[in-house]
Amino acid sequence: MTPITMVEGRRISLSNLDKVIHPETGFTKGEVLHYYATVAKYLLPHIQDRPVSFLRYPDGPEGQQFFTKNPPPGTPEWVKTAPVPRSDDPSAEQIVVSDLPSLMWAANLVVEFHVPQWTAGSPGIANRLILDLDPGAPATVVECCAAAVWLRERLAADGLRACAKTSGSKGLHLSVPLEPVPSEQVSAYAKALAQEAERALPDLVVHRMAKALRPGKVFVDHSQNAAAKTTAAPYTLRARSRPTVSAPVSWSEVEGCRSPADLVFLADDILPRIERDGDLSAVLLDPADAHRLPGARP
Known part of the structure; x- marks a missing residue:
């Protein structure tokens, strides 16, 4: 029998809690759900006003993975959705994970959370800039950090303050809060x-993006700023053999990175980091911290 859990007054069916999702460490689905429950206070502000796309990996990273934007079958009526007009479907809607019950329902599907750079009420009007630094072997996140420091200073010269997080995979993400702009x-x-x-x-x-250009270098992927693109959200787990997290990091950690292991953070690392440092991506959440994009037009 599938257990039913009450979360803030909502009934949620939680299934296969003993199933191993991240095989290298034996991290189970129950532990996935526990992780999201413990970091919800910090993750939700980064996704709760944005339509989410799910990368689902219900059988772990070695099983089938599939990306979905439409609300999946069986979505509870109390889970919010928002219209997201697309060229292939003008009436399309996507999930908006706005509260703890919605988060736990989604986490039970075993997903990565990906969000656009705009909010649900303003499709195509971005309020953040994202740069995805992706290393081409034999380059690693160490080289990404060197590129990130240069980009931080160049952005600062334009009056833009960047924050950094790991991708949860091989690279690094830089984000800048913006005043809304197309x-x-x-x-x-x-x-x-x-x-x-x-x-x-x-x-x-x-x-x-051409792979032939990338060995030993860092690809600065600017394409995720397009309205149709999404990026892994802060604090999402990633579909990897270990329960790696897309974790906000300090600039001192970026500057001090000497080995890829220096910037690998697992689920169990995250709450102690937040308790010590707070949310290192909090600058993205306060409109008072938003910057005007140079040359922006109404």
Whole structure:
């Protein structure tokens, strides 16, 4: 029998709690749910006003993985959705994870949480900029950190304050809170910035996705600023053999990174980090911290 749990007055069916999801450490589905319950206070503000896309991996990282934007069959009526017009479906809607019951219902599906750079009420109007630094072997997150420091200073020269988090995989994400601006303007700025980084650091950075260009270098992926794209949310678990997390990090950690292991954080690491440092991505949440994108037009 599938156990029923009450979460803030909502009945949620939780299934297969003993199933191993992250095989390298034996991390079970029950532990996945426990992780999300313990970090909900910090994760929810980063996703609760954004339509989420799910990367589902119900049988672990070695099983089938599939990306879904539409509300899955069986979505409870109390889970919020928001209209997200798409070229293939003008009436499309997506889930908005707005509270703890919705988070635990979604976590029971075993998902990564991915969100766009805009909020549910303003499709295509971004309020953050994202740069995804992706290393091409033999480069690692160590090289990503070197590129990130250069990008931080270049952004600062334009009056933009960046914060960093691990991707939870191989790379690093830089995010900047913005005053709302059309996504295409953010995309253009981010592409120009990536091109400038490649000119300044030709032995370290590439701005194009072609795999032939990437060995030993850091691909500065600017494309996730497009309105249709999404990025792994802060504090989401990733579909890896270990329960790695897309974890906010300090700039001192970025500057001090000497080994890929320095910036690998597992589920059990996250709450102690938050208790010590607070939410290192909190700058993304306060409109008072938002910056005007250089050259932005209404």
